[in-house]
Amino acid sequence: MKVSWAGILGMVLILPAMAVPAAAQGQLDEKIDSNINDWVGTYKYLHEHPELSTEEKETSALVASQLKKMGYQVTDHFGQYANGAPAYGVVAVMANGAGPTLYVRTDMDALPVTENTGLAYASKVREKRPNGEVGVMHACGHDLHMTVLLGTAKMMAESKDAWSGTLVLIGQPAEEVIGGAEAMLRAGLYAKFPKPDYVIALHDSSVLPAGTVGWHAGPMLAGADSVDITIRGYGGHGAMPYITKDPIVIGSELVMALQTIVSRESDPQLPTVVTVGSFHAGTKHNIIPDEAHLQLTVRTMTPEQREKVLTAIKRITNGIAEAAGIPAERAPIIEVAKDSVPATINDPALTQRVATSLVKALGKDNVWPGQPIMASEDFSLFALENPKPPISMFWLGATDPQKWKEAQEKGTRLPGPHSSEFAPLPEPAIRTGVKAMTTAATDLLHK
Ligand SMILES: [Zn+2]
Ligand SMILES: [Zn+2]
Numbered sequence: 001m002k003v004s005w006a007g008i009l010g011m012v013l014i015l016p017a018m019a020v021p022a023a024a025q026g027q028l029d030e031k032i033d034s035n036i037n038d039w040v041g042t043y044k045y046l047h048e049h050p051e052l053s054t055e056e057k058e059t060s061a062l063v064a065s066q067l068k069k070m071g072y073q074v075t076d077h078f079g080q081y082a083n084g085a086p087a088y089g090v091v092a093v094m095a096n097g098a099g100p101t102l103y104v105r106t107d108m109d110a111l112p113v114t115e116n117t118g119l120a121y122a123s124k125v126r127e128k129r130p131n132g133e134v135g136v137m138h139a140c141g142h143d144l145h146m147t148v149l150l151g152t153a154k155m156m157a158e159s160k161d162a163w164s165g166t167l168v169l170i171g172q173p174a175e176e177v178i179g180g181a182e183a184m185l186r187a188g189l190y191a192k193f194p195k196p197d198y199v200i201a202l203h204d205s206s207v208l209p210a211g212t213v214g215w216h217a218g219p220m221l222a223g224a225d226s227v228d229i230t231i232r233g234y235g236g237h238g239a240m241p242y243i244t245k246d247p248i249v250i251g252s253e254l255v256m257a258l259q260t261i262v263s264r265e266s267d268p269q270l271p272t273v274v275t276v277g278s279f280h281a282g283t284k285h286n287i288i289p290d291e292a293h294l295q296l297t298v299r300t301m302t303p304e305q306r307e308k309v310l311t312a313i314k315r316i317t318n319g320i321a322e323a324a325g326i327p328a329e330r331a332p333i334i335e336v337a338k339d340s341v342p343a344t345i346n347d348p349a350l351t352q353r354v355a356t357s358l359v360k361a362l363g364k365d366n367v368w369p370g371q372p373i374m375a376s377e378d379f380s381l382f383a384l385e386n387p388k389p390p391i392s393m394f395w396l397g398a399t400d401p402q403k404w405k406e407a408q409e410k411g412t413r414l415p416g417p418h419s420s421e422f423a424p425l426p427e428p429a430i431r432t433g434v435k436a437m438t439t440a441a442t443d444l445l446h447k
Helices: 023-048 057-069 142-157 180-186 247-265 303-323 348-362 378-383 401-410 426-444
Strands: 073-080 086-096 101-107 126-129 132-135 165-172 198-209 213-215 218-221 223-232 272-281 291-300 333-336 344-346 367-369 391-399
Touching (some): 023 426, 057 073, 057 086, 101 426, 142 391, 198 426, 272 303, 303 333, 344 348, 348 367, 391 401
Parallel strands (some): 101 165, 101 198
Antiparallel strands (some): 213 391
């Protein structure tokens, strides 16, 4: 993530909430005060007991049982992966009269990262892998997301006279491997439960201090595609290249030519990444192989840009092979993986409404412009299934404000999501998240 908040430095750090709140906001503050210790406890428990993607059995049971206690109608173990395996999705419904249906989503999975935060509640969980043991850690902050969802659930359940409509809370498994959202949608999420009018979520951010949130309308997270390219030449003796068609030379030219998609074909205002992450060919010094294999990751922010970049990859790959004299029957094989994930595009109108709620909840000084990033999320999929509801995700500041300030002033490193040292500051982040999400949900389900 790029840190480009320097310009806003100095304007903040009066934390966390400094709005002039309406009476309802004052009540919400009091309720949050009386629950915050419990929530920090829940957060630390979840942090200490992480489960990897698709294995969220205990985590989802905890989320489901807490939501049941609050009076939600809960379905657990909801979802089915592409291979037919069941998923640990949680769907909790609270019907509260006429009005729209709002979905609020959290993810629940952890990462194969060995924790190195030194925190008293650090994860000591290890999983056996074929090539040794790996640590398991909530290194992306999904424990924070779950805690905020549970806090929001409680606040909403205790203020049913303040809103009208249907609230659906989603505990989504397997976000990190991009499979959980699809698993729940495949199992008929929008058909078996009330159809959504809006879907909202938050994700923690290390570039924002705890106590703040960030929002951005339009593309927020990139779409990701994996592309596999097989260059097919004609192998032979390394000493006689003239009777071969060398796929390594063709592949090398291709790696360089692909860079021009970003530098010469893309609008510089449209963030785009084309990375060749793997290039494998050959077995020995003096053998020209028959094939070379390249693996690419492509990141784009809009469906049009995605289509343009994928088309350019095909055109350049085929063109370079043809220029090298590869006949049509040995043309490169270009495969775009089916598990691609589209960009997360925040619906402008919904995002504007959520942003208004964020300002109401936290005061405008604690609501910042949120930078889009080139990471990807399967939250995007909730927008693409019929009835294709508008979606919006905002950033929840997670970094200790003191450390954040030092980083701005002295350039010290701030560990971010997926780092073994990522350590959100629980209390202000949970408080801010619950306040922001409860206010947004209440406003979207206004009477
Ligand atoms: Zn992540
Ligand atoms: Zn995440």
